[in-house]
Structure formats: C-alpha cells, structure tokens
Amino acid sequence: MTDHYHLETLAIHAGQQPDPATGAIMTPIYQTSTYVQDGVGRHKGYEYSRTGNPTRTALEACLAALEGGQHGLAFASGMAAIDTLFRLVAAGEHVLAGNDVYGGTFRLLDKVFKDYGVEYSFVEMTDLEAVKKGLKPNTRLVWMETPTNPRLKVFDIRAISGLAHSNSPRTLVGVDNTFATPYLQRPLELGADIVVHSTTKYLGGHSDVVGGAAIVNDATVHERLRFLQNAVGAVPGPMDCWLVLRGLKTLPVRMDRHAENALAVAQFLADHPAVKEVIYPGLPDHPQHELAKRQMRNPGGMISFLLHGGLEAANRVAARTKLFALAESLGGIESLIELPAAMTHASTAGSPLAVDADLIRISVGLENQEDLIEDLGRALWES
Numbered sequence: 086m087t088d089h090y091h092l093e094t095l096a097i098h099a100g101q102q103p104d105p106a107t108g109a110i111m112t113p114i115y116q117t118s119t120y121v122q123d124g125v126g127r128h129k130g131y132e133y134s135r136t137g138n139p140t141r142t143a144l145e146a147c148l149a150a151l152e153g154g155q156h157g158l159a160f161a162s163g164m165a166a167i168d169t170l171f172r173l174v175a176a177g178e179h180v181l182a183g184n185d186v187y188g189g190t191f192r193l194l195d196k197v198f199k200d201y202g203v204e205y206s207f208v209e210m211t212d213l214e215a216v217k218k219g220l221k222p223n224t225r226l227v228w229m230e231t232p233t234n235p236r237l238k239v240f241d242i243r244a245i246s247g248l249a250h251s252n253s254p255r256t257l258v259g260v261d262n263t264f265a266t267p268y269l270q271r272p273l274e275l276g277a278d279i280v281v282h283s284t285t286k287y288l289g290g291h292s293d294v295v296g297g298a299a300i301v302n303d304a305t306v307h308e309r310l311r312f313l314q315n316a317v318g319a320v321p322g323p324m325d326c327w328l329v330l331r332g333l334k335t336l337p338v339r340m341d342r343h344a345e346n347a348l349a350v351a352q353f354l355a356d357h358p359a360v361k362e363v364i365y366p367g368l369p370d371h372p373q374h375e376l377a378k379r380q381m382r383n384p385g386g387m388i389s390f391l392l393h394g395g396l397e398a399a400n401r402v403a404a405r406t407k408l409f410a411l412a413e414s415l416g417g418i419e420s421l422i423e424l425p426a427a428m429t430h431a432s433t434a435g436s437p438l439a440v441d442a443d444l445i446r447i448s449v450g451l452e453n454q455e456d457l458i459e460d461l462g463r464a465l466w467e468s
C-alpha cells in the first residue's frame with residue numbers, strides 16, 4: 086500500500102486486495118491449518134498456519150500501515166503480544182515500567198518474568214526526572230501505557246523515548262497503545278521502538294474477539310519477534326484476524342464518536358454533586374491535559390471517576406446502570422462500567438500499583454449521548 090494515503094483510507098484498504106481467485110472484495114477467512122506444496126520446499130509462501138496465514142498477513146500489514154511501522158505481528162491476545170515482547174528481555178536485564186498498567190501486565194512481570202530472572206521496577210512517568218533516575222545500565226525495555234489503565238495518566242512518549250535511547254543502545258521503548266489506538270496517537274513517530282495492542286479493544290471494536298498485535302520498525306527486533314511468534318505459537322486464528330480487520334475499517338469514525346460521547350459524559354460527571362473526582366484527559370483540570378492535546382488527536386473514550394460515597398456508592402452505581410453494562414474489557418461499541426480494583430486490576434492488590442477500591446472506570450460507547458447521561462444520572466441519583 087502506498088505511503089501517502091491517510092489513516093482513514095489505510096484502515097479500509099491497507100494489506101487487502103480483492104481475492105485474486107474470485108474477485109471477492111473482502112479478504113477471505115483462510116480457515117486452513119496447512120498448505121499443499123508443489124514439491125518439498127516449493128510452496129506459495131505459506132507452509133503451516135502457526136507460521137503464517139493469508140488472513141493474518143492482511144491484518145498484520147494493515148496494523149503496520151496504521152501505526153506507520155514497517156512490520157506488524159498479530160497475536161492470540163494482547164497478553165500474548167506483551168508476553169512475546171517481554172521475551173526480548175534476558176535474565177539479568179531490567180524493565181522500567183510506568184506505575185499504572187493493566188493488571189495482567191503487572192501480573193506477567195510480577196508472577197512470570199520475575200521467576201525467569203527479569204528485573205523490573207515501576208516509576209511515575211509523568212515525572213521525567215524519576216524516569217531518568219529509574220533507568221539502569223541493564224535496562225532493556227522501557228514500558229508504558231498512555232493513557233494508562235485505569236488512572237488515565239498521559240506520558241510524554243517523545244521525551245521518555247529520548248531518555249531511554251540515551252541510556253543505552255540496547256534500551257528499547259515499548260508503548261501499549263490500546264487506549265489511544267493509532268488514530269489518536271502514533272508512538273513509533275514519537276520515538277518508540279515497539280507498539281503493542283490488545284486488539285480485543287478499540288481495534289476490534291465490537292466486543293466479539295480477543296486478539297493482540299505488535300508493530301515495529303527495526304528489522305532485527307522484527308526478526309526476533311517473528312521467530313518468537315512462531316516458536317511460542319500464541320497466534321490468532323483466521324476468523325479472529327478477519328474480525329479485527331473488519332473492526333479496523335471503522336476505527337476512525339468510531340474513535341471520533343467515542344471521544345465526543347466521553348467528553349459529554351465527563352462534563353456531566355464533573356458537574357454532578359455525588360462525584361468527587363473525574364479523570365479524563367479531555368478535561369482542562371486533568372494534570373496532563375496540555376500534553377494530551379499535543380500527543381493525541383482526541384482524548385479517547387475512557388473515563389475514571391470517584392464518588393463522595395466511596396466503595397458502597399461505587400458498587401451501587403456499577404450495579405444500577407442499564408446501558409453501561411457491568412463487565413470487564415473496553416473499547417467496544419457498547420458502554421461498559423467496572424471497578425478495576427475488584428475486576429481488571431485485582432492482581433495489583435497489595436502492590437504499589439494497587440488501584441483505589443472505589444475507582445470506577447467506564448468505557449463510553451457509541452450509544453446516544455443523552456441516553457448514556459440519563460443512565461448514569463439515574464444510577465447516581467439512586468446511589
């Protein structure tokens with residue numbers, strides 16, 4: 086796909102051509118495990134579907150184009166992508182991570198990679214001096230989400246990448262771009278080395294698939310990740326690749342509407358007497374509001390908030406909304422509500438990353454804005 090197209094065009098076309106056999110305009114779901122060879126080692130580019138599958142190839146090319154990267158890799162889940170990326174870190178090397186991450190990512194470092202001799206520490210990445218101090222000679226990976234899950238902190242990708250790269254030629258910067266998506270923010274252009282996604286979220290966009298992705302520029306890093314993808318084998322099936330490809334086509338329009346709805350909901354919450362604090366990068370009182378304006382096309386669809394009534398009130402609101410379904414995950418067309426401390430981030434309990442028990446996180450969907458506000462208003466009134 087030629088480079089000059091805009092993201093909206095790439096989301097629909099990149100990596101995809103009409104099927105040469107039939108003219109089908111949509112990429113077929115190549116539901117096959119293997120490929121017949123003309124002779125030993127003489128094949129059409131595919132040998133076995135863990136190694137490669139044409140539907141996955143189309144998705145990987147599309148993801149790479151959207152992130153402005155050279156290479157895309159698709160995985161069976163966001164965690165599979167993060168796991169594969171963390172395997173670039175050898176025993177005795179160090180991961181410096183932002184101090185607010187998805188609970189599963191914390192668990193992977195704390196309960197899996199630690200046992201393999203990988204060192205890690207967490208740092209407040211809104212503080213660049215703290216990042217500088219946190220870097221060590223053996224730091225192999227600087228890892229951040231931005232905006233973070235669930236506190237929605239915004240980290241300066243360009244500044245942090247600069248610090249990481251001046252630390253050591255071996256220090257790589259990885260960004261989990263799940264909350265922002267490439268429509269809002271393109272970390273590779275800001276200096277990061279690797280972008281990771283849970284495609285389960287906004288990229289798939291319809292709460293009907295679990296998947297992950299990594300996008301890189303560097304050929305050596307790509308080669309190693311590609312090797313690991315095949316060697317470890319956490320690959321998505323063709324149907325799941327197709328679902329993400331289909332979701333990507335509407336990513337730009339969905340993200341604009343998610344943000345439009347989220348801003349209206351955030352403003353409503355900020356004015357509500359039962360609400361103690363609203364965290365949304367699109368509100369002027371968010372501590373990194375200016376950075377978010379610089380770094381992101383819009384502030385996205387995720388909001389966290391706290392109530393004066395504490396945990397009891399939070400539990401009541403989460404149970405009483407009707408349109409905001411009480412469920413884990415985010416980034417789908419429908420609105421969701423959850424309490425991270427008890428749900429998505431339960432694995433951080435007792436750690437320095439533990440989330441306030443009464444923090445409520447909502448993923449603002451594409452329903453009518455007034456209906457969403459009415460739903461939250463009713464639940465807050467009853468709380």
Ligand SMILES: Cc1ncc(COP(=O)(O)O)c(C=O)c1O
Nearest residue numbers: 162163164187234263283285296
């Ligand atoms: C920011 C972030 N990264 C990664 C993941 C893990 O993705 P998956 O659930 O697809 O494995 C999640 C899941 O919620 C997430 O929110």
